[in-house]
Amino acid sequence: QVELVESGGGVVQPGMSLRLSCVASGFTFSGYVMHWVRQAPGKGLEWVGVIWTDGNYKQYADSVKGRFSISRDNSKNTLYLQIDSLRGEDTAVYYCARDPATHPCDVWGQGTMITVSS
Amino acid sequence: EIVMTQSPATLSVSLGERATLSCRASQSISSNLAWFQHKPGQAPRLLIYGASTRATGIPARFSGSGSETEFTFTINSLQSEDFAVYYCHHYNNWPPMYTFGQGTKLEIK
Numbered sequence: 001q002v003e004l005v006e007s008g009g010g011v012v013q014p015g016m017s018l019r020l021s022c023v024a025s026g027f028t029f030s031g032y033v034m035h036w037v038r039q040a041p042g043k044g045l046e047w048v049g050v051i052w053t054d055g056n057y058k059q060y061a062d063s064v065k066g067r068f069s070i071s072r073d074n075s076k077n078t079l080y081l082q083i084d085s086l087r088g089e090d091t092a093v094y095y096c097a098r099d100p101a102t103h104p105c106d107v108w109g110q111g112t113m114i115t116v117s118s
Numbered sequence: 119e120i121v122m123t124q125s126p127a128t129l130s131v132s133l134g135e136r137a138t139l140s141c142r143a144s145q146s147i148s149s150n151l152a153w154f155q156h157k158p159g160q161a162p163r164l165l166i167y168g169a170s171t172r173a174t175g176i177p178a179r180f181s182g183s184g185s186e187t188e189f190t191f192t193i194n195s196l197q198s199e200d201f202a203v204y205y206c207h208h209y210n211n212w213p214p215m216y217t218f219g220q221g222t223k224l225e226i227k
Contacts, residue, residue, distance in 0.1 A: 035216070037162075045154070045162065045205055047216040059214045062119075095161065104152040104209045106173060108161035 002026035002107050004096050009112035016086050022079040022096030022109055030054075030074035033099040036081050038092040039111075046092075050099070051079070086116045120144050122208055124219035130227040135196055139222045141189040141206030152207040153182055153191045155200075156221075162205070166191065193224075201226050 008020040022034070036048040049060040051070045058070050069082040079096050093113050097105035121144040131137045141151065149169040154162045164173045166182035169189055179194040193200055206219040 033211075037218075044203075044221040045156065045207075045218045047218060050214055050216065097162075101211060103167040103171070103173070104164060104207060105162075106164050108163075110161055 002098075004098065004107055004109035006094060006096055006109040006112035009094065009114045011115045011117060012086055013118050014086060014088060014116055017082070017084045018086060018114060020081040020083070020094055020096075020112055020114075022081075024077045024079070024098070027098070027107075029072075029077040033101060034070075034072060034079045035097045035099055035105055036068075036070060036079075037095045037097055037105075037108075039095070040089070040092040043092075048081070048094070083114070086114070088116050090114060091116045120147060120208055120215065120217055122206055122217050122219035124204075124206055124222050126222060127220070128223045128225060130225050131196055132227045133196055133198065135227075137193045137196055137200075137224055139191040139204055139206075139224070141184075141191070141219050143187045143189075143208060146186040147208050147210070149185050150208055150210050151182070151184070151189050152209060153180075154205045154207055155202045156205060157202045165204075167209075196224075198226075200224065 003025045006022045035050045049070045051058045067084050071080045093111040095111045096109045098107040123142045125140045151169045153166040156162045170182045181192045203221045203223050205221050208217045
């Protein structure tokens with residue numbers, strides 16, 4: 001079945017880096033634009049960034065520009081989110097989501113939690 | 119930057135009744151508006167896109183309307199599984215633009 005599974009979250013100290021992964025299955029990963037969305041504790045959903053099917057176009061929310069980097073490996077059906085210089089406000093559940101282009105994200109992963117704490 | 123504002127922040131409704139949620143865009147977004155349902159510990163679920171089109175498998179009791187800057191989301195005959203947080207979401211493929219409202223928590227009265 002169609003599925004997205006995130007991994008790579010954990011407890012990290014401020015200033016450290018982390019790379020999240022999102023493995024896709026059950027569909028042609030290379031044919032889909034992919035997004036990252038996060039939810040901080042007690043807060044709403046926040047769009048983080050998007051990557052085009054071939055990886056050549058990326059866009060980020062202003063709040064994460066310069067520290068977050070999205071990439072993908074279509075040969076491995078995997079989406080990545082590299083986060084540098086982690087801050088307390090990056091504490092959140094991070095979701096990857098599939099964008100079929102004809103309508104908004106229709107398949108989401110269960111999320112992976114990052115806690116930034118000293 | 120387009121800002122999406124939802125109201126109310128919390129809505130208390132009885133089982134079997136109707137819930138009506140609102141979403142306002144700070145500028146016209148045509149019909150590029152979706153509604154998501156989100157429950158704790160679960161992935162968000164796409165309910166409505168294009169302001170009024172139900173996503174695959176979504177029951178008819180869920181409906182959306184509106185255009186430009188004013189949008190409404192309605193759930194008829196509320197069932198216990200409908201109590202969750204609902205987000206409106208502006209999306210635009212080019213230029214890429216994606217924004218969520220702050221959410222409306224729908225709780226049992």
